[in-house]
Amino acid sequence: MTSPPPEPTRPIGATAVRVIAIEILVIVLLWWAGAHFAA
């Protein structure tokens, strides 16, 4: 496998937590909308 020179990058951990948290929030909102407007 090639070994290109490393370019410094920011850690992705915080981004991952944000992305997953926002997706969960959006899914919960979608669930709430379905339940609320079906009632």
Add this chain to the structure above:
Amino acid sequence: MHPIDWAVVGAYLVWVIYDGLKRTRQSNRVEGYFLANRSLPWWAVGLSVMATQMSAITLVGTTGQGYADGLRFVQFYFGLPLAMLILGVTVVPFFHRARVFTAYEYLERRFDVKTRTLTSMLFLLSRGMSCGVVIAAPAVILSIILGWNLTLTVLFIGLPTALYTMLGGVQAVTWTDVKQMAVIVLGVGAAIAVLVLGLPAEVSLPEALHIAGSTGRLQSLDFRFSLTETYTFWSGLLGGLFLMLSYFGCDQSQVQRYLTARSIDEGRSSLMMSAYVKIPLQAIILLVGVLVFAFYLFAPSPMLFNPKHEQQMRSGPAAAAYAALETRFEAAVATREQAARAAAGARRQGDLAAIEATARAFGGADREVAQVRSEAVALVRGSTGDLAYTDVNYVFPTFIVSWMPVGLVGLLIAAIIAAAMSTIASELNSLATASVIDIYRRLLRPTAPDAHYLAVSRFATGFWGLVACGVAVYASTLGSLIEVVNRFGSFFYGSLLGVFVLAIGTRSATGTGAFIGLICGMGAVAYVAFQHPAISFLWHNVVGAVVVTMVGLAISLAERRLAGDPPRRD
């Protein structure tokens, strides 16, 4: 169309084409032409990623899906955010550091030239045909809704796009994508405003949403684990994850987007934009369809939304049967409107018993309308012989030309054309890149001045533009070809992902293992698709990726053992 709407569409085309053409001077070397000298900011790349993925098929098909089925399709994208995170830590740094032009170029460094050539050729075949479909689908719809000549509509969409892409390269593609996303978002916003303001004065938006919600249209989550149900939480999360990994990680039309970013971090950020925004944006577009449903509860609704088929049925051999259905439809729609107004009134008064009773009555009336519509669709299928006929893709365009104010009709038509052009431009640019870098420069003419490759690149872009227009004109007469193209894509995507898993995720995989694994993966997907057609296509990507990885690893290990290589830890 009104002259003002023509002026709006014309102004959009002039704006986009001029902006694309003025990038010509920035694209005077191959690296500038294909990769913008790796200099673009993350937000422009991110908008280009989104615009590339959102074609006109998304805009008219998804709204139609929202009208017919509600929000369930949003589950299709549940795997996307996780896919973006995985790609951010794998292919984005790998491709950036490798300084490649194409994803398949990396495969030669890792494996061998035959694996690179096979994957690139499969991409050219698959994407070349699908580019034609991306032009054909909106062209067919616009030609029917607006009465335009079909071939001219295809050329109207395809040729200007090919022109600015050919001359301006990826700079033109990206910066016009940014503008086209703005037009799309503006158009969707205008449609929502007209739909909400178009409700009767005595029916509020929450009341209208409750009425739509009583039909199940606002329930987006299906937690059943079913291999045959297309849109479920699990098929979206797992099957969708593999599809998004394949599409955004292995398809050159998307890979080339983030290769143009200034740095690995900016490449990652461009993908994170989709991770944050795609699901809410898709939910909003589906909601437009739901609002169209709510709007037509209180406004005159056509029985079939495809005006061409309406005319054919009214004047054809089944005219009497069709007329009888229209009479039933008018009565059913009137009953449904009364029931909807009663339901809204009961909710306004807060009378629980009345809310329940009126909701039941509305449900019954809506089911009758749906029943008549399905009989009308069955009549069309029987009369025309087109067993796959559906008018769902015509719902939103019909609403636009029937109910949007002058000027905004032009904006929405421009938005549909923008969605098509943004996808086409990215695809043409990536087709030219793979053709020149993977095939022409690598295999046919490895040494030539940069100016020569630049000229060939422009020629290749124009060539693929003409091919796409030709496929579009042909595809528009053959509905089944669209299905063939989509099926071929599904054979390819998951299997290609498997090749990249072998390339990036393992050390012991060899070129022969990857090559044979790819063929076996595509064969496995073909077996599942033809022998078990009930299994949702979203699972095909999982099958392809898993089979390629397992077969590829097995053959690689056997090859190394026969060659006497020491075992490597993966």
